[in-house]
Amino acid sequence: MPQTRHLPHAPTRTQVLAAGERIDAHRHDDHQIVYARSGVLAVTTDAGTWFAPGTRAIWVPAGRVHAHLATGRTDLHLLGLPADTNPLGLDEPAVLTVNPLLRELILAATRSPGDDSAEGRRLRAVLLDQLRAAPREPAQLPTPSDPRLVAVCELLHADCADQRTLAQLGAATGTSERTLSRLFAGELGMSFTRWRTQLRLYHALRLLAEDVPVTTVAHRCGWSSASAFIDVFRRAYGHTPGAHRR
Incomplete structure (x- = not known):
């Protein structure tokens, strides 16, 4: 992969990618959930490509070098999790099923990053529970x-x-x-x-x-x-x- 950027914190935010837009190779010290509400997102590492439509999300573990590619206009929702918070217990990328509840939780969490109110903490706790229960899907294309x-x-x-x-x-x-x-x-x-x-x-x-x-x-x-x-x-x-x- 090309030169890698080191971004210590995985952001929690929304981001729109134009069709064909890329985010070059980088890594975080945090874990990250990547969800494309529209379009199709591919996350590529040296081990392969994981791809997800709007019914799936991609888990990217802390420290893993990865790049993004959007197909179609892609409404991206990025959710950062501290390195000591690993609800999936995984140190490899994975694709997760996003049911309607998990979808709404991801959208709410990424619309209000840093919300430390009691309501925000409860939402985050439910979100982590839903991530633990989310089925993993075989949507990898190994390299x-x-x-x-x-x-x-x-x-x-x-x-x-x-x-x-x-x-x-x-x-x-x-x-x-x-x-x-x-x-x-x-x-x-x-x-x-x-x-x-x-x-x-x-x-x-x-x-x-x-x-x-x-x-x-x-x-x-x-x-x-x-x-x-x-x-x-x-x-x-x-x-x-x-x-x-x-």
Whole structure:
């Protein structure tokens, strides 16, 4: 990643990012919850990319170097937590489900940062309880380091609609299917099929944020039909692409 800025305190605030706007690599001494009320936010570290639409939030632990990328106009809500306050007990980034109550708590906390009134303290206590209970979602796109994996993943990043099997991609990059399958499981912690689905979902979210029609998104991202895309999207996010856009 590029030169890293050190920002001791993770801010609690709201911020609007224009489509395509980036926040360069930086780190905080505090933990941070990052929630995009609209648009799609991607948080990237040296280990991979975590991505979140409006029904998800991203946990960034203290000290972790990360950068942000917005797709579509993104209303960002940043919530800083002291390093000794870790409601998730995690030292790795994670994506959390944001239910309606947690959403309203995050919005309220970021609208009134530094509120030390009795009401503000009660709100914060409930917010921490909701964060502890929030389910974690598999919305990470791990970054490979092995050159053999890098070669395959670069082909799919260039065209996520590429329909070649792992054996065919291996033949194109000079590595056996068996070796690649082992590398996906061992280095990235998921199967090739799962990684490609995560890649396609990430690109699909970004295209939806740019108001690309659902059928076009399906074909650009490699699904055989709009109905197949809608089924995968619903299983991943709990609603259809059309409902997501609304």
